Structures are given as C-alpha cells and as structure tokens.
Amino acid sequence: MQAGQEQNKSMSELTVYGAHWCPDCRRSKQFLGEHQIPYHWVDIEQDKAGEQYVVEKNNGKRIIPTIVFADGSFLVEPSNAQLAAKLGLKMTAERSFYDLIVVGGGPAGLTGALYAAREGIDTLVVERAAFGGQAAMTERLDNLPGFADGVEGSYFADQLRRQAARFGVELLQAQDVTRISHHDNYLGVATADGSEYSARAMLIATGSRYRRLDVPGENEYIGAGIHFCATCDGPFYKGMPVAVIGGGNSAAEESLFLVKLVQKVTLLVRGDQLKASQIVQEKVLRHPQIEVRFNTEVARFDGQRGKLTAVTIRDQRTGATKEIQPAGVFVFIGLAPNTAFLQDSGIRLDRWGFVLTGHELTQAAGSSAHEPSVLETSVPGIFAAGDVRAGSTKQVASAAGEGATAALLVREYLKTT
Ligand SMILES: Cc1cc2nc3c(=O)[nH]c(=O)nc-3n(C[C@H](O)[C@H](O)[C@H](O)COP(=O)(O)OP(=O)(O)OC[C@H]3O[C@@H](n4cnc5c(N)ncnc54)[C@H](O)[C@@H]3O)c2cc1C
Numbered sequence: 001m002q003a004g005q006e007q008n009k010s011m012s013e014l015t016v017y018g019a020h021w022c023p024d025c026r027r028s029k030q031f032l033g034e035h036q037i038p039y040h041w042v043d044i045e046q047d048k049a050g051e052q053y054v055v056e057k058n059n060g061k062r063i064i065p066t067i068v069f070a071d072g073s074f075l076v077e078p079s080n081a082q083l084a085a086k087l088g089l090k091m092t093a094e095r096s097f098y099d100l101i102v103v104g105g106g107p108a109g110l111t112g113a114l115y116a117a118r119e120g121i122d123t124l125v126v127e128r129a130a131f132g133g134q135a136a137m138t139e140r141l142d143n144l145p146g147f148a149d150g151v152e153g154s155y156f157a158d159q160l161r162r163q164a165a166r167f168g169v170e171l172l173q174a175q176d177v178t179r180i181s182h183h184d185n186y187l188g189v190a191t192a193d194g195s196e197y198s199a200r201a202m203l204i205a206t207g208s209r210y211r212r213l214d215v216p217g218e219n220e221y222i223g224a225g226i227h228f229c230a231t232c233d234g235p236f237y238k239g240m241p242v243a244v245i246g247g248g249n250s251a252a253e254e255s256l257f258l259v260k261l262v263q264k265v266t267l268l269v270r271g272d273q274l275k276a277s278q279i280v281q282e283k284v285l286r287h288p289q290i291e292v293r294f295n296t297e298v299a300r301f302d303g304q305r306g307k308l309t310a311v312t313i314r315d316q317r318t319g320a321t322k323e324i325q326p327a328g329v330f331v332f333i334g335l336a337p338n339t340a341f342l343q344d345s346g347i348r349l350d351r352w353g354f355v356l357t358g359h360e361l362t363q364a365a366g367s368s369a370h371e372p373s374v375l376e377t378s379v380p381g382i383f384a385a386g387d388v389r390a391g392s393t394k395q396v397a398s399a400a401g402e403g404a405t406a407a408l409l410v411r412e413y414l415k416t417t
Contacts, residue, residue: 014039017054018065021306024077025065026223031080033229034129035174036136036154037087039067081193084174093172093197098124100410101189101199103177104338106133107396108386109205110160110169112403112410116203117167119411124199125169126191128176132157133207134387135396139231139257144396153231156396177206180345182379185417200381200417201410204342204355205403207387208335208394213245217301217308225308226301226329230254233328237262240327243311244268245298250332252276252284258330259289266326267292268313301329337388348378354390357383373413375406381413 016032016039018025032039042050044064054066057074067083068074075086084091100116102109105127116123130136136157142150165171176192180202187202210228212218218226227233234242234257242262244255247269253276255265267284272294274281284290295316302310311329314321337354348356358374375383385406386392386399 013070015068016065017042017044017050019043019045020224022064028065031083036130089174090172092195093124096197098122098199100201101197102203102205104206105131106207107135108399108403110164111400112203112385112407113169114164114167115404115407116410117169123169125171126175126177127173131161137229141396177341179341201413202382203406204384204388205386206338208337211334211336213298215298215300221301221303221308224306228331230258230330234258234261237328239263242328243326244330246332247271247274249276252280254332255284255290265290268296269294270297346379350390355384355388356390360390373409375409
C-alpha cells in the first residue's frame with residue numbers, strides 16, 4: 001500500500017487531494033462542506049506522499065482535485081453534479097407535479113413541509129445544498145425551545161429532515177432553483193439541471209447568506225484564507241492568529257467560538273462600539289486573547305499563489321492604513337437574502353431583496369389589488385417564511401414557526417383552488 005493510500009484510509013472515508021491555490025479544489029470542498037460530508041484534505045504542495053499518490057492515480061499526471069472514496073474509487077476534477085451522483089444524492093424528483101413545492105430546506109422550509117404533509121398535502125422540498133440551512137452550520141443552538149441544554153445545529157437539522165421524511169415529504173437536494181413562474185393556476189419551478197416541476201402552491205424558504213465586504217481581493221481568497229463559517233473552517237487555524245470582521249452578535253459570538261481553537265482573535269469593528277448583546281460584549285472585551293480594534297475597516301486583501309497572506313486595514317478616523325497578517329479571516333457583517341432566482345417572477349421584494357408578504361406588502365407603494373394573507377407574497381398561492389421574508393426575526397424558532405403557519409395557510413389556499 002502506498003503512503004498516500006495509508007493516509008487516506010486512516011484519516012477519513014473520503015480524501016480530497018488538491019492545493020490551496022486551486023479553484024476547483026475550493027469548489028469541491030465547498031460542495032462537500034455544504035452537504036456536511038466529512039473529508040480529509042491533503043494539500044499536495046505540502047505532502048509529497050499525497051502528491052505521489054495523485055500522480056500514480058492519474059497515470060503520471062498531477063491533476064487536482066483528485067477525490068478518493070472509501071472503496072478506493074476516485075474522481076478527477078469532478079463537476080458538482082458528478083460528485084453528487086457519486087455520493088448518491090438524489091438529483092431528480094419522482095414526479096413533475098405536486099400540491100406544494102417548498103424552495104429551501106432550512107428550518108422554515110422543512111417545518112412547513114412536514115406540517116403540510118401531515119395535512120395530506122403532497123409536498124416536494126427542493127434544497128440546493130444540505131438540509132437544515134444555516135441552523136445546520138451552527139455549532140450549538142442555545143435558544144431553541146425544548147432543548148434545555150442547547151442542541152448541536154447539525155443534530156437538530158438531521159432530526160428535522162428525518163421528521164419531514166417520516167411524514168412523506170419528498171426531499172430533493174443538491175438542486176438549485178434558478179427560476180419560478182406562474183401561469184393560470186399553476187406555479188412552476190426550474191432547477192439548475194434543466195428540470196421543471198409544477199405545483200398548486202409554493203413556499204419560498206430560501207433564507208439568507210453572509211454579506212460580503214466587496215473590497216479588492218475578497219473574491220480571490222474566499223475559501224483560501226477568507227471564510228464565513230467559523231464552525232466549518234475554524235479548525236483549519238488551530239494555534240494560529242485570525243481576524244474576525246464585524247461588530248454585531250455574529251462577529252462577537254464567533255470570536256468567542258474561534259478563540260477556543262486559535263492563538264488569538266483580532267476583531268475588526270467599523271464603528272466605535274460593539275452592537276452585540278451586553279453579555280456577549282463583556283465576554284469579548286474581557287477575553288485576554290481577543291483584541292478589539294474599533295473604527296477599523298478592511299481596505300483590501302492580498303495573497304500569494306492563491307492564498308491570503310495580508311489584510312490592509314484603515315483607521316476610519318485618520319485614514320491611516322496598516323497591514324496585518326492573520327492566518328485566516330472570518331467575515332460576519334450581516335445577511336443578504338437568497339432571492340436572485342425571484343427576479344422577473346412578479347414576487348415583490350423590499351429594497352434589500354427580502355420577500356414582502358401580507359401586511360408589509362399591502363403597505364408597500366404601488367401594490368396590486370391582490371389581498372394577500374399573512375405570509376402570502378404578491379403572487380397568489382406563493383408564500384414565504386423564515387429569514388428570506390422581510391420583517392422576519394432571523395431565528396430558528398421563528399423560522400420554524402413561520403414555516404408551520406405558512407403550511408396551514410397553504411392548506412386553506414388549496415381549498416379555494
Ligand atoms: C453562525 C450562525 C449562528 C446562528 N445561531 C443561531 C442561534 O443560536 N439561535 C437561533 O435561533 N438562530 C441562529 N441563527 C439563525 C438561524 O440559523 C436562521 O434564522 C435560520 O436557519 C433561518 O431558517 P430559514 O429556513 O429561514 O433559512 P436558512 O436556514 O437560511 O435555510 C434556507 C435554505 O434554502 C436553501 N436555498 C437557498 N437558495 C436556494 C435555491 N435557489 N434553491 C434551493 N435551495 C435554496 C439554502 O441552501 C438553505 O438550506 C444563526 C445563524 C448563523 C449564520
């Protein structure tokens with residue numbers, strides 16, 4: 001057995017051989033991360049045995065990513081679809097027509113789906129990544145009703161997925177919804193693989209994602225030094241210094257999480273104070289390994305050979321710039337809704353792109369004659385719940401609650417069609 005093979009067997013079921021500068025390696029790692037599939041990472045620049053193994057597998061060529069599975073089979077530079085097929089992820093729905101299609105399989109979508117299915121409504125959930133949404137990526141949920149000692153986000157997500165499956169919800173993952181349409185009484189959903197599904201009602205529960213800084217260098221180093229998920233990527237920086245960007249609850253809480261792993265956290269805050277809750281602020285400000293720099297913004301990111309090496313920061317008051325060299329940077333500056341696929345759908349959004357529903361919709365200038373029910377969008381029969389909805393509270397419990405409410409509204413709506 002070769003050295004690389006031994007390494008592969010002992011460390012993990014699935015091994016990704018690649019290099020930090022390789023964009024396809026980053027894409028494959030992101031895909032595995034989003035689907036919560038554990039893998040062992042071998043940077044062949046650092047690991048000669050790993051490099052030799054890749055060369056042997058590829059008949060003398062050094063092609064990455066080379067992804068090796070538990071049974072010894074491997075894929076070279078796979079597309080996400082090839083990777084999904086190899087991993088046995090369900091890629092197409094069983095039928096083309098449902099009573100209800102739920103777009104997004106986070107807490108709102110899965111709760112809505114399981115409530116609907118319990119009511120006898122034939123339901124399909126289409127999820128682009130792994131089930132559980134942001135909740136699944138959260139290390140620990142401490143404020144979820146019914147879990148006195150808190151609960152791991154991934155455990156909660158798995159329970160929710162299983163519960164939906166138990167009630168007969170059809171679950172489709174690794175499928176991005178790219179467009180929705182409506183004509184006569186039918187609502188349509190198109191997915192990235194070209195499939196089309198239709199339904200009598202729809203629930204938009206696509207949540208939100210991390211907002212980016214939009215400064216030079218950011219796009220180049222995402223996944224190669226710049227991260228948006230401490231739970232997912234924090235362990236890569238054990239014993240090293242990292243920077244966290246943001247001044248709200250997420251930035252402060254994630255700093256407290258990261259500091260358990262890393263050598264030091266430098267928290268870069270644009271304003272002159274933290275906006276986190278009082279108790280979290282105190283913990284951050286008292287922590288000996290967290291340095292907080294107020295009035296500081298990021299001007300640019302720089303790197304070498306595809307890996308982040310430096311961050312230029314600017315003092316907001318004086319304009320003076322300075323370079324710092326954290327091993328990694330974690331950005332927590334808020335959320336943007338996942339609503340790009342709603343462009344041209346006729347669904348009204350607010351100025352940040354969140355979906356308007358019910359009362360907020362009727363208040364918005366120029367709204368149509370359609371009188372939406374609570375959680376109903378400007379298109380009759382299309383509802384929205386959770387983080388994607390304008391005015392939602394961005395919490396798991398409320399997202400799940402909105403999902404349940406939306407399902408019961410769907411039940412009433414279906415009686416009228
Ligand atoms: C780091 C972090 C910590 C948090 N901690 C807590 C906490 O302690 N307590 C708490 O109550 N809340 C917490 N939250 C917030 C909580 O996770 C969210 O409020 C909740 O997950 C929102 O649920 P949702 O279903 O509305 O959206 P999401 O959880 O965002 O789920 C939406 C789903 O839709 C999918 N999707 C998006 N676009 C498409 C598309 N075009 N096609 C198909 N699928 C799509 C996404 O992949 C995702 O799975 C935390 C969030 C983060 C990021």
